[in-house]
Amino acid sequence: MLRLMEMGLVPGASVRVRKRAPFRGPLELWVGGYILSIRSNEARLLGVTPEPERLESTVVVGPAPALRDSQRTA
Amino acid sequence: MSVVALAGNPNCGKTSVFNRLTGLNQKVGNYPGVTVERRSGRAVIGGGPVEIVDLPGTYSLIAQSRDEAIAFEVLAGLGREAAPDLVVVVLDATNLLRNLYLALSILELGRPAVVALNMMDLARERGVRIDVEALSEGLGMPVVPIVARAGEGLDDLRAAIAGALLAPPPRAQRTWQVDPPLEALIARVRTALPEDHRDDGVAVWTLATVAANPSGAPDPTNTTNTTDPTDPTDRPWPLRLHPGGLASAGAPGATQGASGPAAMPPEPARPEGAPLRKGAEGGKRTNPLASSSSALSALPAPLAPAGQEALRGLEALDGVAAAQAIIEARYRRAREIVAAAERSPAEGAPTRTDRIDAVLLHPVAGILVFLATMAVVFQSIFAWAEPLMTLIEEGVGLVQGGVRSVLPEGALADLFADGVAGGVGNVVVFVPQIAFLFLFIALLEDSGYLARAAFISDRMMASVGLHGRAFVPLLSGFACAVPAIMASRTIESPRDRLVTILVTPLVSCSARLPVYTLLIATLFSSEETVLGIFSVGGLLMLAMYLLSFAVTVAVAFVLKRTLLKSPTPPLVLELPPYRMPEVTSVLGRVYDRCRVFVKDAGTIILACSMVLWALLYFPTEAPSSSSLEAQQAALQARTTGEGALNGSEAPGAPSLELEALEKEAEAARVQASVAGRLGRALEPVFEPLGYDWKMVISILASFAAREVFVSTLGLVYGIGDDADEESLSLREKLRREVDPVTGKPVYTPLVGLSLMVFFVIALQCMSTLAAIRRETGSWRWPAFAFAYTAVLAWLGAFTVYQGGRLLGFT
Numbered sequence: 001m002l003r004l005m006e007m008g009l010v011p012g013a014s015v016r017v018r019k020r021a022p023f024r025g026p027l028e029l030w031v032g033g034y035i036l037s038i039r040s041n042e043a044r045l046l047g048v049t050p051e052p053e054r055l056e057s058t059v060v061v062g063p064a065p066a067l068r069d070s071q072r073t074a
Numbered sequence: 075m076s077v078v079a080l081a082g083n084p085n086c087g088k089t090s091v092f093n094r095l096t097g098l099n100q101k102v103g104n105y106p107g108v109t110v111e112r113r114s115g116r117a118v119i120g121g122g123p124v125e126i127v128d129l130p131g132t133y134s135l136i137a138q139s140r141d142e143a144i145a146f147e148v149l150a151g152l153g154r155e156a157a158p159d160l161v162v163v164v165l166d167a168t169n170l171l172r173n174l175y176l177a178l179s180i181l182e183l184g185r186p187a188v189v190a191l192n193m194m195d196l197a198r199e200r201g202v203r204i205d206v207e208a209l210s211e212g213l214g215m216p217v218v219p220i221v222a223r224a225g226e227g228l229d230d231l232r233a234a235i236a237g238a239l240l241a242p243p244p245r246a247q248r249t250w251q252v253d254p255p256l257e258a259l260i261a262r263v264r265t266a267l268p269e270d271h272r273d274d275g276v277a278v279w280t281l282a283t284v285a286a287n288p289s290g291a292p293d294p295t296n297t298t299n300t301t302d303p304t305d306p307t308d309r310p311w312p313l314r315l316h317p318g319g320l321a322s323a324g325a326p327g328a329t330q331g332a333s334g335p336a337a338m339p340p341e342p343a344r345p346e347g348a349p350l351r352k353g354a355e356g357g358k359r360t361n362p363l364a365s366s367s368s369a370l371s372a373l374p375a376p377l378a379p380a381g382q383e384a385l386r387g388l389e390a391l392d393g394v395a396a397a398q399a400i401i402e403a404r405y406r407r408a409r410e411i412v413a414a415a416e417r418s419p420a421e422g423a424p425t426r427t428d429r430i431d432a433v434l435l436h437p438v439a440g441i442l443v444f445l446a447t448m449a450v451v452f453q454s455i456f457a458w459a460e461p462l463m464t465l466i467e468e469g470v471g472l473v474q475g476g477v478r479s480v481l482p483e484g485a486l487a488d489l490f491a492d493g494v495a496g497g498v499g500n501v502v503v504f505v506p507q508i509a510f511l512f513l514f515i516a517l518l519e520d521s522g523y524l525a526r527a528a529f530i531s532d533r534m535m536a537s538v539g540l541h542g543r544a545f546v547p548l549l550s551g552f553a554c555a556v557p558a559i560m561a562s563r564t565i566e567s568p569r570d571r572l573v574t575i576l577v578t579p580l581v582s583c584s585a586r587l588p589v590y591t592l593l594i595a596t597l598f599s600s601e602e603t604v605l606g607i608f609s610v611g612g613l614l615m616l617a618m619y620l621l622s623f624a625v626t627v628a629v630a631f632v633l634k635r636t637l638l639k640s641p642t643p644p645l646v647l648e649l650p651p652y653r654m655p656e657v658t659s660v661l662g663r664v665y666d667r668c669r670v671f672v673k674d675a676g677t678i679i680l681a682c683s684m685v686l687w688a689l690l691y692f693p694t695e696a697p698s699s700s701s702l703e704a705q706q707a708a709l710q711a712r713t714t715g716e717g718a719l720n721g722s723e724a725p726g727a728p729s730l731e732l733e734a735l736e737k738e739a740e741a742a743r744v745q746a747s748v749a750g751r752l753g754r755a756l757e758p759v760f761e762p763l764g765y766d767w768k769m770v771i772s773i774l775a776s777f778a779a780r781e782v783f784v785s786t787l788g789l790v791y792g793i794g795d796d797a798d799e800e801s802l803s804l805r806e807k808l809r810r811e812v813d814p815v816t817g818k819p820v821y822t823p824l825v826g827l828s829l830m831v832f833f834v835i836a837l838q839c840m841s842t843l844a845a846i847r848r849e850t851g852s853w854r855w856p857a858f859a860f861a862y863t864a865v866l867a868w869l870g871a872f873t874v875y876q877g878g879r880l881l882g883f884t
Contacts, residue, residue, distance in 0.1 A: 002286050002397050003646050006134040008172045010405045022437050025533035026542075026645050033169040035427075035649040037529045039536065042644050 077125045082164035084131035085650040087192040090222035092128040102666050110144045120236025135179045137283045152374040161187040167197035174408035182275035186242035188234045189217040201419040212411035214246045250407040252399045259387040266383035268376045284384040285397040427651040444530045454510040455553035462506035470499030497683030501676040511557040512667040520655035539634035539642045544574045551581030559845040567643040577630045579837045582622035585780040589833050592799035596808050597826035622834050678844035686778050689749040744789050763871040764825040776838050824883045828875040836867035
């Protein structure tokens with residue numbers, strides 16, 4: 001999910017979940033300066049460490065599909 | 075004349091800058107061969123004329139969509155036009171980090187540039203302080219702070235542009251680095267570039283684009299076909315590589331690299347930077363390379379050898395990890411620049427956008443606001459446009475009357491009145507709906523709500539496999555498919571856009587209403603009720619809308635899984651801060667849309683109108699020129715006992731009789747016309763649906779617009795073309811029509827149902843086809859849409875009619 005990285009979800013970035021669309025719809029994230037909306041199955045691809053004292057999480061691993069991609073067999 | 079390109083993120087205020095610089099001196103077209111809009115305009119800067127090109131707003135240049143590919147090609151001078159003399163990179167000061175990511179990728183391409191730091195007012199409001207000097211130093215380019223909406227700083231920007239055009243700033247260098255193996259690969263890709271583009275920035279782009287498009291690889295989340303025969307334009311973007319092109323046998327990258335960039339295997343020994351000839355690695359992989367080279371032609375042609383070099387290098391390195399490494403390195407650099415140039419307060423008090431979102435994205439209130447907004451949009455095209463459309467139709471009527479009073483009676487007058495004026499009317503009549511729909515879309519988009527609407531409706535659309543952005547076009551389809559298809563432009567993914575365009579004609583538009591109304595009123599008693607409260611007519615109407623909805627969803631579902639197979643597009647949607655829309659920008663876009671429609675789709679509609687008119691008009695040997703002949707023909711018709719002619723019952727009213735005679739003659743003429751003969755010829759095709767040739771003529775004629783079905787029936791039955799769905803005489807005629815062989819009524823409730831089902835599904839509308847042609851850039855898709863709906867409509871009507879007969883209905 002290179003697109004997510006290009007939108008600023010790179011390792012080290014801080015994200016916070018702001019809201020959720022009705023009926024288990026997409027998430028609304030605060031990504032260092034702006035609001036980004038992604039679906040939960042895409043959000044699941046992000047590895048994060050929670051930082052409860054700041055009510056934020058930090059992206060630690062690059063988005064996961066990269067890993068899956070490289071594990072593929074031809 | 076110097077060319078200045080404007081580049082930047084979506085929502086960075088680029089369009090405001092463009093409007094400020096060019097005034098109203100703009101033109102909109104498409105980039106050659108693709109359906110990406112090209113906006114350009116003239117401005118006078120530094121005493122000379124300058125052409126300003128507004129590039130598509132993108133978050134990245136790595137080509138994963140057409141917009142990005144186009145932006146890159148223009149910036150690198152690889153498109154069909156020469157590279158711009160200067161690039162103005164527009165940055166949103168409130169969101170510096172992500173904007174700098176794109177700015178760095180643009181500057182790396184080495185064009186002379188000026189950076190416009192926009193939205194300084196909002197940044198100040200939020201307490202963000204930006205050191206312009208430090209920013210300029212970090213980027214190596216002049217930076218001008220501006221507030222484009224208020225026109226603040228625009229003179230400084232013009233001065234900076236003029237200065238940079240006279241004395242270009244030194245070209246920017248890449249200011250970040252990746253791991254040595256990847257750096258080595260970048261160097262190798264660079265040497266494979268054509269001489270006039272042998273440039274580090276272009277090499278990085280080529281590598282990142284090849285690495286980011288690893289399709290052909292069995293990505294678990296992506297089951298897309300590897301080749302892309304269904305691409306709506308002739309150019310296969312995004313890049314599709316041959317299966318196994320990346321992960322071909324023996325490539326270490328295929329099995330390794332699971333631990334990320336840090337574990338990238340070292341390059342096989344090869345002198346750094348040494349040019350690598352095609353096939354230098356021996357016969358090991360000649361096959362995959364040969365086949366992937368055809369896929370590589372999707373890169374701008376001059377970059378194909380470099381793309382191949384990148385592909386070869388990526389067999390040893392992991393492709394996605396390589397792209398990630400480049401993105402991360404660029405973000406690291408962007409963060410350094412931000413750290414040096416920006417002082418922002420710790421996130422504090424909720425902003426205005428937070429407060430508005432608390433309501434508009436509230437689980438309950440948000441949905442209510444969403445429904446209300448959509449109701450207003452829908453109402454505007456459904457009802458508010460109506461008076462204007464009536465006015466246009468009346469105007470067309472006046473013109474037709476005028477033409478007839480000037481020209482002598484005959485084919486020429488008919489041609490100009492009915493063919494030309496009528497055809498122009500067929501085009502102009504759509505303008506109010508298009509204007510209203512785009513007025514609302516522009517307002518919603520500029521205020522920031524359109525993205526929220528997509529956010530709210532995404533859950534529902536995703537269940538069909540579409541993006542939240544497909545909601546507004548599909549809803550608009552209930553009023554009219556033409557503006558709805560044009561509105562699909564807001565959908566980014568080309569395949570999803572195409573699916574939306576292809577199913578929009580199935581949404582029951584308002585032109586189908588007269589057809590439903592006539593058939594229901596004619597064939598079903600209005601007194602009959604179900605459960606004592608629901609009238610049969612109302613329930614049938616509801617059933618038609620439900621059927622339309624079901625077919626739309628089903629076809630979208632099937633298309634997304636077969637022909638246009640693609641995963642549900644990821645939702646990566648920025649929710650921009652709320653802003654007050656700018657009047658000039660909104661009205662400008664409404665005007666653009668209307669103009670594009672009249673110019674592009676209008677010409678097709680006009681041509682089709684005239685062809686249809688001719689089909690219904692020629693040959694003219696049927697008696698219509700002289701009233702004497704008409705009378706004779708009518709007398710003949712009467713003596714053969716066909717039809718119950720009212721005129722014969724009132725011999726004392728010769729003028730009435732004459733009018734009736736003329737209408738009868740008109741009916742004879744239509745029946746003898748090319749379309750009439752076509753109707754007879756096609757009768758066997760429609761017979762299993764229960765239709766006779768008179769209905770077939772009307773179906774053919776309704777291709778001009780569905781409601782024409784009703785007036786053509788009026789013509790064919792000699793009631794005159796002013797018949798409408800409310801006209802009692804037409805209903806009477808239809809009820810009385812009997813089959814000449816069996817003597818049974820032709821119009822039974824079952825036939826009516828079969829006709830309605832046919833009209834729910836069939837794409838009986840040349841304007842819609844013209845709109846699809848306009849938006850997809852070829853005749854392939856309108857032809858496909860017409861064919862698939864025709865087959866489905868036939869099958870649907872067949873099932874209803876034959877099924878009904880089997881169940882014992884007549």
